[in-house]
Amino acid sequence: MADLGNIALWIAFLIGLWGAAVAFVGGLRGRAELAASAERAVFVVWGLLFVAALALIRSLITHDFSVEYVWQYTSRNLPLYYTVAAFYAGQKGSLLLWAIVVSTFGSVALIANRGKYRELMPYVAGIVLVVATFFIAVMIFASNPFERLAFMPPDGNGLNPQLQNPGMTIHPPMLYLGYTSITIPFAFAMGALISGKLDTGWIHAIRKWTILSWLFLSAGIVLGMWWAYVELGWGGYWAWDPVENASLLPWLTMSAFLHSVMIQEKRGMLKKWNMGLIVASFLLSIFGTFITRSGVISSVHAFAQGKVGYFFLVFLIVAAVFGFSMLSWRWTRLEAESKLESMVSREAAFLFNNLILIVIAFSVLWGTIFPILSEWVKGTKVTVGPPFFNQVNVPLGLLLLLLTGIGPLIAWRRASPANLKRQFLWPTAALLVTAVALLALRMSDGWAIAAYALGAFVVGTIVQEFVRGVGARHRLHGEALPLAFVRLVGRNRRRYGGYVVHLGIVMLFVGFGGLAFRKDTEATLKPGQAVEVRSPYGHTYRLVHQAVSQYEQLNRFVSAASMEVYRDGKFLGIMKSEKRQHLNSLGQPQFEPSTEVAIRSDIREDLYLVFAGSVQGTEEAVYRITINPLVWWVWYGGMVLVLGGLVSMWPGGGGPTAASRRRAEPAGYVATVSG
Amino acid sequence: MSAARAYRRTGAAECFVTVVRLCAPLLVALPLAAQNPPPSQDSVGRLWAPSMLQERAPTSARDDDSLVQALEHKIRCTCGCNLDVFTCRTTDFTCATSPAMHRLVLARLDSGKTPDQVIASFVTQYGESVLMQPPKKGFDLLAYVMPFVGLVIGLGIVGALMRRWIRSRPVESPPQPGVPEPHASSEDQERLKRELEKFGA
Numbered sequence: 001m002a003d004l005g006n007i008a009l010w011i012a013f014l015i016g017l018w019g020a021a022v023a024f025v026g027g028l029r030g031r032a033e034l035a036a037s038a039e040r041a042v043f044v045v046w047g048l049l050f051v052a053a054l055a056l057i058r059s060l061i062t063h064d065f066s067v068e069y070v071w072q073y074t075s076r077n078l079p080l081y082y083t084v085a086a087f088y089a090g091q092k093g094s095l096l097l098w099a100i101v102v103s104t105f106g107s108v109a110l111i112a113n114r115g116k117y118r119e120l121m122p123y124v125a126g127i128v129l130v131v132a133t134f135f136i137a138v139m140i141f142a143s144n145p146f147e148r149l150a151f152m153p154p155d156g157n158g159l160n161p162q163l164q165n166p167g168m169t170i171h172p173p174m175l176y177l178g179y180t181s182i183t184i185p186f187a188f189a190m191g192a193l194i195s196g197k198l199d200t201g202w203i204h205a206i207r208k209w210t211i212l213s214w215l216f217l218s219a220g221i222v223l224g225m226w227w228a229y230v231e232l233g234w235g236g237y238w239a240w241d242p243v244e245n246a247s248l249l250p251w252l253t254m255s256a257f258l259h260s261v262m263i264q265e266k267r268g269m270l271k272k273w274n275m276g277l278i279v280a281s282f283l284l285s286i287f288g289t290f291i292t293r294s295g296v297i298s299s300v301h302a303f304a305q306g307k308v309g310y311f312f313l314v315f316l317i318v319a320a321v322f323g324f325s326m327l328s329w330r331w332t333r334l335e336a337e338s339k340l341e342s343m344v345s346r347e348a349a350f351l352f353n354n355l356i357l358i359v360i361a362f363s364v365l366w367g368t369i370f371p372i373l374s375e376w377v378k379g380t381k382v383t384v385g386p387p388f389f390n391q392v393n394v395p396l397g398l399l400l401l402l403l404t405g406i407g408p409l410i411a412w413r414r415a416s417p418a419n420l421k422r423q424f425l426w427p428t429a430a431l432l433v434t435a436v437a438l439l440a441l442r443m444s445d446g447w448a449i450a451a452y453a454l455g456a457f458v459v460g461t462i463v464q465e466f467v468r469g470v471g472a473r474h475r476l477h478g479e480a481l482p483l484a485f486v487r488l489v490g491r492n493r494r495r496y497g498g499y500v501v502h503l504g505i506v507m508l509f510v511g512f513g514g515l516a517f518r519k520d521t522e523a524t525l526k527p528g529q530a531v532e533v534r535s536p537y538g539h540t541y542r543l544v545h546q547a548v549s550q551y552e553q554l555n556r557f558v559s560a561a562s563m564e565v566y567r568d569g570k571f572l573g574i575m576k577s578e579k580r581q582h583l584n585s586l587g588q589p590q591f592e593p594s595t596e597v598a599i600r601s602d603i604r605e606d607l608y609l610v611f612a613g614s615v616q617g618t619e620e621a622v623y624r625i626t627i628n629p630l631v632w633w634v635w636y637g638g639m640v641l642v643l644g645g646l647v648s649m650w651p652g653g654g655g656p657t658a659a660s661r662r663r664a665e666p667a668g669y670v671a672t673v674s675g
Numbered sequence: 676m677s678a679a680r681a682y683r684r685t686g687a688a689e690c691f692v693t694v695v696r697l698c699a700p701l702l703v704a705l706p707l708a709a710q711n712p713p714p715s716q717d718s719v720g721r722l723w724a725p726s727m728l729q730e731r732a733p734t735s736a737r738d739d740d741s742l743v744q745a746l747e748h749k750i751r752c753t754c755g756c757n758l759d760v761f762t763c764r765t766t767d768f769t770c771a772t773s774p775a776m777h778r779l780v781l782a783r784l785d786s787g788k789t790p791d792q793v794i795a796s797f798v799t800q801y802g803e804s805v806l807m808q809p810p811k812k813g814f815d816l817l818a819y820v821m822p823f824v825g826l827v828i829g830l831g832i833v834g835a836l837m838r839r840w841i842r843s844r845p846v847e848s849p850p851q852p853g854v855p856e857p858h859a860s861s862e863d864q865e866r867l868k869r870e871l872e873k874f875g876a
Contacts, residue, residue, distance in 0.1 A: 234758070234766040241757070340840040348837060355829045363822030370809070370818045377814050383751050384818065385759065385807035392822050520744060520765065524733040526719050550723050559728040579728035592769045593728050613768055615733050617725025622734055624765045 002067045005055030006146040009136055012048035015041050016133030023126030027119075027195065035122035039110050042125050045132055046103040053100050056093060056145055060086055066152045069093060069145045075158035076585040077555040085169040086159055088176070091308065092145035097173065098289075099135035101180040102128060109184045109209070117205055123191035124184075131183050138311045155585045161556075161594035164582075167227030175220030175247055179285040181213035182250060186282035186323075189275055193326040198333050200265060203274070208649050210261070210278075214254045215645040221247050222638030233595045235518070235608050235626040237634065240389040245368045246288030252361040253281040256354045259407075263347050266412065268337030272327070273354070275334065279323035284361075286316050291368075342414040349407040356400045363392050398450050401509055404502050405458040408465055427460030445516040452513055455506040462499045469496070493647050500644030507637025514605075514630025521625045524615060535605055535627045542566040543609075546574070548619045557581040557589075561611040561621045565600065575600055577611035577623075605629040729768040737781060746780055746790055750797050751805050759807050 019041025026034030056069070060083050065071040073086040073093075088094045106128030113121065139145060162168075185206040192202035224244070225237035238244060257277040263270050290312035340347055367384045374382045409423040434456035438449045466485070469492075473484035489496040523531040525545035533541045544564040551558055559579040565572045578596035581589050598609040608626040615622065722728075737743060747761035754772035756763050760780070764773035783793045797805050809815035 232766065234762050236762075239758075336840075339843060340837055342841065343837055351833050351837065355826075355833050359822060359826045359829055362825050366821055366825075367818065374809065374815060374818075380802060381804045382809040382815055382818075383757075383804050383807055384809060385751065385757075387749065388808035388818065391808070392819065396822065396826070520739070520761075522734040522738045522765065524731075547720070548722060550727065557724065557727045559722070559724075581727040589727070595766075595768065610765070612765065613729035613731030614722060614725065615731060617722050617730065618719040619722065620719045620733070622731040 001055045001058045001062075002064065002146040002148065005052040005059070006144070008048045008052040008055065009140055009144075009146070012045045012052070013133060013136045013140055015048070016045050016129050016136060019045065020126050020129040020133055023122045023129060024194075027122030027126065027191075035125070038122055038125040038129065042103060042106045042110055042128055042132075045129065045136075046100070046107045049096070049100040049103050049132075049136075052146075053087075053096060056087060056096060057084060059146075060084060063156070065154070065156050066148050067145075068147045068149050071149060071153055071156045073157065073159055075156040075555070075590075077583070078156075078159055079164075079554060081169060082159055082164050085163075088172050089159055089163055092139065092143045092147075094172070094176070095135055095139050095143060096145050097176055098180055099132050099139070101176055102135065102183050103132045105181050105184050106132065106187070109187070113205055117188075117191075117197075117201060119195040119197045120188060120191035120202060120205070123194050124187040127187035127190050128183060131187075134311075134315055138308060142308050142311055158555075158582060158584060158590050161580060161582050161591050162231055165227060165231045167223060167230060171220060171223035171227050174216055174223055178213050178215075178217030178220050178247075179250065179288060181209060181216055182254070182278075182282050182285045184209045185213070185278050189278040190323070190326060193275065193330050196330065196333065198271070198330060200268075203261060203264060206278075207261075210254060210257060211645055211649040214251065214258060215642060215649070217247065217251045217254065218638070218645065219642050221251060222635070222641070225638075226635060229631070230597065230599065233597045233610050235520070235597075235610075235624075235628060236515070237631070240367070240386045242291050242368050243288070245364045245389075246284070246291045248364055249361050250281045250284040250288065252357050252364070253277050253284060256357040256361075257281065259350050259357075260354050263350055267347065269340070269347065271334040271336065272331065275327050276324075279320075279327060283316060283320050283323065286312065286319060290316055344410060344415045344420070346407065346410050346412045346415075349403060349410050353400070353403045353407055356396060356403060360393060360396045360400065363396060364389070367392065394447050397509070397512075398447070398454055401451065401454040401458060401505070404505060405454065405461045408461050408499070408502075423464075426464050427457045430460035431457035445513075448513040448516045451509050455509050455513075458502055458506045462503055465499055466496070489647065493650055497644050497646070497648030497650075500647055501641055502644075504637045504639075504641030504644055507633045507640055509637075511630050511632070511634030511637060514628065514633070517629045519627045522612075522623065523625060524620065524622045526620045531623075531625065533625055533627060536629055537604060539567050541607060541625075541627070542569070543575075543623075543625060545621055545623070548611075548614060548621055552583075555583055557583055559593075559611075559614070561623070563598075563609060563623070565607065572600065575607070575609050577609045579611060579613070601632050603632050606631045731768065732774070738777075742790060743777075743780060743784070746784075746793060747777060749794060749807050750776065750780070751807050752776060753801055753805065 019038045022034040022041070023038030025031070026036075026038055058064075059067045059070050060074055061080065063070065063074070063076055069090060069092050070086075073089040074083050078086070086093070088097045106125070109128070110121065110125060113124075117124075188202045188206045188209075192198055221244075224247070228239070229235075229237040254277075257274060260270050260277065261274055264274050290309065342348070367389055370384050371382055374380070405427055409420075409427065411419055415423075431453045435449060435453035438452055443449050443452075466488070469488045470481060470484045473479050473488055474481055477484070479487065517536040519533070519536065521531065521533050523543075525531060527545055527547050530542055530544040533543065535541060542565075544566075546562045546564060548559055548561045550560075557580070559581075560576050561578075562574050562576040565575055575598035577598040579593045580596055581593045582591050584590045595610055595612075598611075600607040600609075606626075606628040608628050610624040610626070612622040612624055614620060744761055747764075748759050750760045752758055752760050752763035752770065752773040753776070754763065754770045756767055756770060756773075758766065758773075760773050760776045763770050764777050767773070779797075780793060783796055784790075788796065794806070803810060803815075809818045811819060
């Protein structure tokens with residue numbers, strides 16, 4: 001089967017080369033048959049990659065350890081779903097996943113836009129093929145998942161215990177979906193630039209795609225945080241690791257795009273900027289992979305290094321040069337159709353929102369690459385860790401939160417003083433009341449107070465928008481309030497979906513603010529001994545160490561330490577944290593023992609229990625007990641965020657706005673066709 | 676409850692614990708013994724397979740000291756894990772470096788050093804990369820300044836652009852809202868084309 005996969009990769013490579021070449025020739029020379037051939041090539045490449053993927057899955061589940069990849073990441077006693085998930089446990093399989101997802105998205109984009117945007121489509125097919133072929137080439141020439149060992153080992157190496165977690169089975173594919181789906185907007189943008197069809201047509205074509213890839217990125221990032229929290233055991237979910245930063249960068253630029261594109265649709269402004277954001281998002285998604293694979297920056301994720309990094313570096317440079325030179329070539333044709341009317345307008349607020357998002361992206365990128373810069377300039381390495389990123393990004397993040405509240409309050413074009421007063425009154429009141437209340441409650445952290453007060457401001461904005469919208473429908477159409485609510489959202493999905501996303505963002509910030517009140521306690525306890533921990537809310541947790549029990553389970557040997565948990569004297573339950581020593585098929589220990597934390601989560605705070613180890617091989621256990629306020633809000637904020645994104649992109653609910661449609665084409669063109 | 680069911684012990688350990696539990700009321704009954712509970716190792720059950728998990732040194736109340744924790748959050752563990760000493764020693768239980776660095780922190784505090792001196796001693800020993808964030812001086816100050824310089828430059832550019840756009844507005848006539856324009860989107864055109872073709876055929 002592995003040979004079949006290898007052959008499929010080679011054929012896909014050759015067809016990809018052919019397709020990419022004829023796509024551009026067909027598009028530039030206007031030869032429809034070549035363009036059609038290129039589009040078919042996308043489908044064929046997809047089919048071949050699908051065959052390759054099946055071949056790899058089959059090799060994995062049949063334990064064909066003569067395949068190096070299968071040997072490296074699985075073993076005979078690995079549970080089936082992790083055996084299948086091992087598909088993307090390593091670099092080689094990840095490349096295959098990436099390639100197949102790009103070609104899948106490319107195929108879907110071609111099918112969804114069949115018969116539309118004829119001038120753009122050859123280039124869309126061409127760009128998709130170039131990207132997919134690049135990934136196939138990396139596999140074939142540098143990192144082949146079907147590479148064979150010279151012999152057949154009796155068993156495999158096994159999967160890293162930290163990857164044996166449900167979060168891990170879904171977080172990487174989700175993130176890959178986000179990264180790869182940016183290829184489609186990029187392909188349309190390039191198509192528009194090359195063909196010169198620079199009306200908002202390409203923007204209409206990618207509206208859903210950009211929300212979709214933003215959604216996948218968001219879900220991938222939040223799932224990654226969740227995995228880090230439940231599995232890595234340090235009690236946090238974001239460590240400003242270079243790879244985490246790399247996933248945040250395209251998310252930030254995509255978030256900027258989703259806002260500024262509204263200005264282009266409504267007012268025909270910011271065309272160059274939007275093009276630039278799409279190009280930048282695509283480059284940053286490749287940059288993320290480059291960082292992960294190249295090992296230029298030390299990171300917990302840098303699991304493989306070597307020549308793959310050079311492939312990505314060259315591709316990154318070529319894509320950047322190509323993207324930006326196309327943009328500068330069409331620069332003069334991307335002039336704005338209308339002008340800004342006032343500094344106090346929705347347009348201006350969106351410009352500032354874009355600015356802040358880009359500055360945050362810059363500061364994250366800057367911090368990520370600063371160790372390299374410092375080494376070049378000073379010759380000594382510095383560490384740029386979480387304290388740096390928090391210090392720089394907390395003020396910027398709060399500024400962004402403020403603009404999240406202000407944006408929807410200001411009218412398009414020009415806001416009048418009366419209008420401003422009407423809009424700002426209640427949200428500002430919410431901000432002040434919250435700030436005063438928190439100060440009265442003696443909250444100690446200034447940044448956290450600012451975050452919660454601004455959060456209240458944004459929530460005030462959102463509630464006001466919903467209340468006024470529902471009220472208007474109720475008065476004008478006489479609809480019952482629930483019906484008015486459903487219709488309001490249903491008929492303006494993008495707008496109200498966007499507000500739901502804002503609500504999710506506020507919930508995330510509520511969670512982030514909780515980090516300021518984290519508390520760690522260590523305790524060494526014999527069975528029956530107890531430790532008391534005070535939470536920031538004033539509760540006293542009493543934890544009684546019960547025992548350590550040891551047993552075998554699946555492919556591991558478990559040592560479980562359990563504690564009775566009481567809050568203010570009331571019994572809450574038993575929490576169990578484990579040490580897992582993974583075993584190979586012969587029952588011998590493999591990898592270092594890993595930790596499974598115990599988490600008791602509610603809306604106020606998480607009790608996070610880590611069994612650190614035993615004292616002299618007895619039941620006397622060392623624990624780390626962490627009280628993590630408001631972590632719940634991060635996970636549910638993530639869900640609300642995704643829900644809002646889904647509402648925004650749900651089919652129906654009105655296509656492009658009338659203003660945007662009007663702008664889609666210069667008037668003369670219609671005249672020539674109809675005349 | 677599955678958690679409770681999980682407490683299966685092997686024969687020897689189970690017998691031992693049973694004996695200990697049976698003896699417990701006796702201890703309570705003896706006031707003298709209860710007043711001075713002897714913290715002997717023997718009162719704790721031995722694990723069946725101690726090699727299957729990490730061995731840890733008992734922690735002390737000083738490990739929870741907020742000053743010690745704050746200091747250790749600022750110092751990077753040198754084992755190559757990219758974590759600070761506190762996070763490493765309370766997360767990665769295979770690392771021998773971070774507990775050693777923790778003991779160094781305690782020893783240096785005990786020797787009468789101020790927190791700043793403790794940090795400085797680590798910098799002398801390991802170089803600047805031992806700090807979790809770049810020092811705020813010299814070239815490294817750029818790390819902190821640049822994002823805000825970027826913000827100011829960005830604000831300047833956006834402000835200047837907006838002013839120019841607003842000023843130049845009366846010269847160029849903006850599209851009049853409300854006047855229907857004979858524009859059609861690409862989708863409309865495609866439909867038109869198709870229908871014209873159908874018509875023509």
